[in-house]
Amino acid sequence: MxxxxxxxxxxxxxxxxxxxxxxxxxxxxxxxxxxxxxxxxxxxxxxxxxxxxxxxxxxxxxxxxxxxxxxxxxxxxxxxxxxxxxxxxxxxxxxxxxxxxxxxxxxxxxxxxxxxxxxxxxxxxxxxxxxxxxxxxxxxxxxxxxxxxxxxxxxxxxxxxxxxxxxxxxxxxxxxxxxxxxxxxxxxxxxxxxxxxxxxxxxxxxxxxxxxxxxxxxxxxxxxxxxxxxxxxxxxxxxxxxxxxxxxxxxxxxxxxxxxxxxxTPAYMGTPMNVLKHAMLTVRSLPVEQRRAWRDIFDYYIFEASEDAIAHIPDAGLGMHGPMDENRSRALRAELLNALNR
Structure with missing residues (x-):
């Protein structure tokens, strides 16, 4: 009522x-x-x-x-x-x-x-x-x-x-x-x-x-x-x-x-909505212990990210951990597309 x-x-x-x-x-x-x-x-x-x-x-x-x-x-x-x-x-x-x-x-x-x-x-x-x-x-x-x-x-x-x-x-x-x-x-x-x-x-x-x-x-x-x-x-x-x-x-x-x-942020970074949809596909149905582990990983690298998280990696090996410029964005998007199309 x-x-x-x-x-x-x-x-x-x-x-x-x-x-x-x-x-x-x-x-x-x-x-x-x-x-x-x-x-x-x-x-x-x-x-x-x-x-x-x-x-x-x-x-x-x-x-x-x-x-x-x-x-x-x-x-x-x-x-x-x-x-x-x-x-x-x-x-x-x-x-x-x-x-x-x-x-x-x-x-x-x-x-x-x-x-x-x-x-x-x-x-x-x-x-x-x-x-x-x-x-x-x-x-x-x-x-x-x-x-x-x-x-x-x-x-x-x-x-x-x-x-x-x-x-x-x-x-x-x-x-x-x-x-x-x-x-x-x-x-x-x-x-x-x-x-x-x-x-x-x-x-x-x-x-x-x-x-x-x-x-x-x-x-x-x-x-x-x-x-x-x-x-x-x-x-x-x-x-x-x-x-x-x-x-x-x-x-x-x-x-x-x-x-x-x-x-x-630049448009080449994409939208977080795509991340949510992919998480629905890959993370939501995992056992609770695995979901908690992935939550910790997301917190460490994404939501609570700090320079300390990658300070031990030499600059030459940073890859996707480095600043997300347009070149890194294109490379990461291509990698994701290849993985999704398998």
Missing amino acids: ANPCVLRAGSDMPECSAADVDDLSEFLAALTAPQVIRGLVKDWPIVQQGKRSRRDLGDYLTRCYSGAPLITSSGSADTNGRIAYDESFTGFNFQRSHMQLEEFLAGIEAYAGQDQSPTLYVGSSLLDHWFPGVAAENTLAPSVAKPLASLWLGNRVVVSAHFDFPDNLACCVAGRRRFTLFPPDQLDNLYVGPWDMTPAGQPVSLVDLRDPDLERFPKFSKAMEAAQEVVLEPGDALFIPSMWWHHVEGLDDLNVLLNYWWRS
């Missing part, structure tokens, strides 16, 4: 004004926790159009649109905006299709003002491919590394708590969005679904934060005690550090977000 009481996050997020930020890249690089920057993108043309009206924003997006069909997700009104699994857990509660932007915006307008409307959502859409005009006229440099910029559009859509490997700067363009963030150490309290069947590529919490079933998910109340919550207004931005879980709720009839992702 769902809990009738609405759980609130344990604390608000730290905030500052855009006027407090001299160098955005340096400011973000120093952060290790979430940070709200009020008014960071308030002067963007897309934000100004959104403040005028939905129609003005729609006209602006149409002018900036490449014409490539959008990948859309739509669900019935009884999903209450939530992107999630179906009751059988063999699929999802929404349907994917392709639409032109004009059709999508017409649907948004048709549902506007309804207390409980069908869900209409466009997830991460690369600006360079779908909205090159937006990329050209609304610019930011959140990182020394070239960030990946995407646009998100929808009505009162709810995306369950999930994490991203890259750092993330989420810029609220139109409508208000409520973000609830959980530190990485709350994994055990979030009741995460399968990692290989996901609504949008990342594993998600099975808990509906707006109406949590604490009989089914009793530890979720502990997650909420550690959570931080904020509502972004158009023009505001939120820095979400790598690996922080975030639940996102659109609060208006049309919500538009532009976000930037970037990594603190």
Whole structure:
């Protein structure tokens, strides 16, 4: 049975004004926790159009649109905006299709003002491919590394708590969005679904934060005690550090977000998600004594790594223990591919 009481996050997020930020890249690089920057993108043309009206924003997006069909997700009104699994857990509660932007915006307008409307959502859409005009006229440099910029559009859509490997700067363009963030150490309290069947590529919490079933998910109340919550207004931005879980709720009839992702390590190093999948294949089913031994090895060489671990090896023999530059990365990747293909 769902809990009738609405759980609130344990604390608000730290905030500052855009006027407090001299160098955005340096400011973000120093952060290790979430940070709200009020008014960071308030002067963007897309934000100004959104403040005028939905129609003005729609006209602006149409002018900036490449014409490539959008990948859309739509669900019935009884999903209450939530992107999630179906009751059988063999699929999802929404349907994917392709639409032109004009059709999508017409649907948004048709549902506007309804207390409980069908869900209409466009997830991460690369600006360079779908909205090159937006990329050209609304610019930011959140990182020394070239960030990946995407646009998100929808009505009162709810995306369950999930994490991203890259750092993330989420810029609220139109409508208000409520973000609830959980530190990485709350994994055990979030009741995460399968990692290989996901609504949008990342594993998600099975808990509906707006109406949590604490009989089914009793530890979720502990997650909420550690959570931080904020509502972004158009023009505001939120820095979400790598690996922080975030639940996102659109609060208006049309919500538009532009976000930037970037990594603190070179792309040639690959993603730790591949390591997890390989560990599922090779380590998880070992006898407990062997798993403990491998945990110690990972701690020694990876998680608690220090120079002492390899100080006794001459430089000429370091191999993969040496600094992971592009050449070592290529050689190690080739070795792994050969091993996996046997």
